[in-house]
Amino acid sequence: MKNIITLPKTTYLIVCILIMVSCNQTSVPGTKEHIQAVTKKIDDNRLQSADDLPGDWLSYGRNYSEDRFSALNKITKFNVDSLGLAWTLNLGTTKGFEATPLVVDGIMYVSAPWSIVYAVDVRKGEIIWIFDPKVPREYGEIACCDVVNRGVALYKGLVYVGTLDGRLVAIDAATGKKAWEVLTVDQSESYTITGAPRVYDGKVIIGNGGAELGVRGYVTAYDALTGDQVWRFYTVPGNPADGFESKAMEEAAKTWTGKWWESGGGGTAWDAFAYDPELKLIYVGVGNGTLWNREVRSPQGGDNLYLSSIVAINSENGNLEWYYQTTPGDTWDYTATQHIILAELEVNNQSRKVLMQAPKNGFFYVLDRTNGKLISADPYVYTNWATSVDLETGRPIETDFSRFKEVNAQIFPGPSGGHNWQPMAFNPVTKLVYIPARDQSMIYGQPLHWEYNKDIRAGNIALGGDKNAVTRMDSLAPDEKGMLIAWDPIQKTDVWKVVHKTTWNAGVLSTEDLVFQGNAEGFLVAYDALDGTEKWQFNVGSGVIASPISYMVDDIQYITIVSGWGGVGGRFVRYTDQLYPGTIYTFALGENEDIPEYPVMTKKLIDLEVAVDIGDIEQGKLVFGQYCNRCHGSPGTGGGAYPDIAYSNKAVFNLFSQIVGEGAFLGKGMPNFGDRLDEEQIKNVKNYILSAAKDLRNDKDLDNQTNGNIH
Numbered sequence: 069m070k071n072i073i074t075l076p077k078t079t080y081l082i083v084c085i086l087i088m089v090s091c092n093q094t095s096v097p098g099t100k101e102h103i104q105a106v107t108k109k110i111d112d113n114r115l116q117s118a119d120d121l122p123g124d125w126l127s128y129g130r131n132y133s134e135d136r137f138s139a140l141n142k143i144t145k146f147n148v149d150s151l152g153l154a155w156t157l158n159l160g161t162t163k164g165f166e167a168t169p170l171v172v173d174g175i176m177y178v179s180a181p182w183s184i185v186y187a188v189d190v191r192k193g194e195i196i197w198i199f200d201p202k203v204p205r206e207y208g209e210i211a212c213c214d215v216v217n218r219g220v221a222l223y224k225g226l227v228y229v230g231t232l233d234g235r236l237v238a239i240d241a242a243t244g245k246k247a248w249e250v251l252t253v254d255q256s257e258s259y260t261i262t263g264a265p266r267v268y269d270g271k272v273i274i275g276n277g278g279a280e281l282g283v284r285g286y287v288t289a290y291d292a293l294t295g296d297q298v299w300r301f302y303t304v305p306g307n308p309a310d311g312f313e314s315k316a317m318e319e320a321a322k323t324w325t326g327k328w329w330e331s332g333g334g335g336t337a338w339d340a341f342a343y344d345p346e347l348k349l350i351y352v353g354v355g356n357g358t359l360w361n362r363e364v365r366s367p368q369g370g371d372n373l374y375l376s377s378i379v380a381i382n383s384e385n386g387n388l389e390w391y392y393q394t395t396p397g398d399t400w401d402y403t404a405t406q407h408i409i410l411a412e413l414e415v416n417n418q419s420r421k422v423l424m425q426a427p428k429n430g431f432f433y434v435l436d437r438t439n440g441k442l443i444s445a446d447p448y449v450y451t452n453w454a455t456s457v458d459l460e461t462g463r464p465i466e467t468d469f470s471r472f473k474e475v476n477a478q479i480f481p482g483p484s485g486g487h488n489w490q491p492m493a494f495n496p497v498t499k500l501v502y503i504p505a506r507d508q509s510m511i512y513g514q515p516l517h518w519e520y521n522k523d524i525r526a527g528n529i530a531l532g533g534d535k536n537a538v539t540r541m542d543s544l545a546p547d548e549k550g551m552l553i554a555w556d557p558i559q560k561t562d563v564w565k566v567v568h569k570t571t572w573n574a575g576v577l578s579t580e581d582l583v584f585q586g587n588a589e590g591f592l593v594a595y596d597a598l599d600g601t602e603k604w605q606f607n608v609g610s611g612v613i614a615s616p617i618s619y620m621v622d623d624i625q626y627i628t629i630v631s632g633w634g635g636v637g638g639r640f641v642r643y644t645d646q647l648y649p650g651t652i653y654t655f656a657l658g659e660n661e662d663i664p665e666y667p668v669m670t671k672k673l674i675d676l677e678v679a680v681d682i683g684d685i686e687q688g689k690l691v692f693g694q695y696c697n698r699c700h701g702s703p704g705t706g707g708g709a710y711p712d713i714a715y716s717n718k719a720v721f722n723l724f725s726q727i728v729g730e731g732a733f734l735g736k737g738m739p740n741f742g743d744r745l746d747e748e749q750i751k752n753v754k755n756y757i758l759s760a761a762k763d764l765r766n767d768k769d770l771d772n773q774t775n776g777n778i779h
């Protein structure tokens with residue numbers, strides 16, 4: 069007794085902490101000790117058996133199969149009407165929020181625009197730490213589709229994030245301090261990372277994006293604890309004169325023509341991964357080529373492997389085991405990077421290990437994931453580039469206008485895809501896949517006089533379209549719309565469908581009897597999983613594109629969604645009166661917290677004198693189309709995650725040449741174009757915008773419009 073009493077205070081404290089860590093139920097939730105204890109337990113075994121831990125959400129797609137199904141059943145269609153707001157957290161970010169949060173014992177990790185990571189205490193609704201990787205804002209220009217980040221990975225006390233500038237960073241989960249980082253790309257090229265890393269068998273897997281601007285795609289595996297590179301799998305071949313990295317690249321090169329390697333070829337793997345630990349196969353979705361159009365990319369034709377393919381890679385050595393190409397010789401930006409889900413399905417009275425994907429091209433694929441053989445492929449949205457997929461050859465049957473040789477053609481789906489990055493979900497009870505989908509077309513035409521130029525980066529995007537060519541419109545075209553489709557992968561048909569007002573909506577979560585999805589009008593909605601009946605909705609006031617999650621803390625089931633409008637479909641349009649900062653909304657039964665109030669922003673069309681003649685305005689319009697339109701949209705569209713310049717405030721607009729030509733707003737992500745545009749061009753762009761605003765003011769229909777057009 070005497071000995072214990074005379075122990076020095078610090079020793080006593082250490083003994084206490086050791087006792088708390090060794091039986092962590094007693095450590096205080098949210099403390100470093102608690103976070104260390106619960107995150108260090110996340111090992112390969114836990115990640116593999118995620119279905120046994122429904123209270124947590126430990127990886128991007130919830131489990132290796134990425135089914136985004138929560139087995140928690142306290143919230144059901146019979147009581148969801150009492151679901152209310154438990155807490156909100158304003159993260160103060162602008163731009164798109166695509167991230168799926170991860171949760172372990174009430175500690176939430178979520179990534180934000182510019183690859184910033186937040187640790188949040190769910191029990192308090194408070195931030196624990198913020199990790200900012202300080203991505204240089206110049207990267208805003210080469211991020212094709214907004215400066216988003218779709219999520220983090222967790223493993224043995226570390227949080228992993230891929231940064232927009234191409235780094236993989238491991239962060240101490242308890243302190244928010246960087247443990248290590250590794251550069252995964254050549255930063256002189258136009259690579260970006262927006263996708264979530266995954267951890268399989270002690271390795272962190274990370275891909276990249278940038279095919280729109282000209283890069284060569286690949287996936288890299290790093291040792292999860294040290295960051296040492298284990299293997300790298302290229303998705304497209306390099307210059308044959310330099311030799312091939314693998315047999316897979318040698319085979320792929322036979323399907324390419326011309327000098328594709330000069331622009332990199334593309335094929336970036338920027339989103340979808342899934343893992344079968346028994347087969348030791350990592351499934352990767354591969355994207356489109358550089359340039360989109362095969363006529364330019366590979367002029368003598370060819371399938372251009374492994375573009376628009378699902379590749380199965382051996383997790384030990386990174387070797388290709390099989391591939392399935394959804395769109396041979398892609399010409400439409402039909403990436404196969406969309407969400408991949410693994411499941412066991414009864415096909416013709418036989419249990420099959422399947423892989424399911426709804427890539428951009430509009431067909432829903434079911435593959436045998438042991439060997440890549442096609443089981444079925446059926447259109448889940450309106451498609452007119454191909455009529456069907458041949459089950460013997462696995463190849464699409466293209467229509468005669470699909471490659472728009474001498475015409476410009478309205479083709480479904482367009483480059484936004486029948487389905488994009490927004491995650492779908494598979495419900496093992498209803499056996500349905502819930503797909504956030506759209507009917508949307510684009511008029512494709514041959515790009516004229518395109519030449520790859522590494523130095524102009526964003527200037528490389530060339531959609532094309534010959535003004536003198538006839539445009540073939542589709543007389544059977546459906547209305548353009550977004551949809552939530554409940555797809556039966558066995559019957560190969562939709563079972564129910566909810567039609568949205570607009571095309572760009574949010575990812576999906578399924579519980580046993582409900583499907584949750586956010587939308588562009590700012591609602592989070594719960595639908596009956598069996599028939600699509602709306603059971604509950606909540607208005608957050610600002611567009612939602614991310615996926616909801618469900619998890620349990622101290623016996624309470626929560627639903628969390630992060631709102632933050634943006635992404636490729638939200639750059640220059642919006643469908644709510646206002647856009648709010650990135651905000652976490654967390655719901656539980658019987659709760660009724662107030663939604664946060666944000667200041668109302670109003671804006672008017674800019675009214676300043678147009679100071680150049682009409683010829684210069686036309687030249688300004690051309691420059692705007694090449695450099696500005698991709699983020700800001702045409703003047704007068706109303707603005708989305710990026711401002712509509714026609715609605716600029718006068719004081720800001722008077723800084724036009726400093727902003728465009730000297731980088732005055734680089735900190736906000738506005739590139740400095742001073743190295744590519746001369747004073748004359750900048751002046752012409754400025755006057756083009758003023759002239760467009762003047763035309764809009766003169767339009768009577770817009771006389772009373774003070775808040776931009778809302779589409």
Ligand code: CA
Nearest residue numbers: 280356401403
């Ligand atoms: Ca693309």
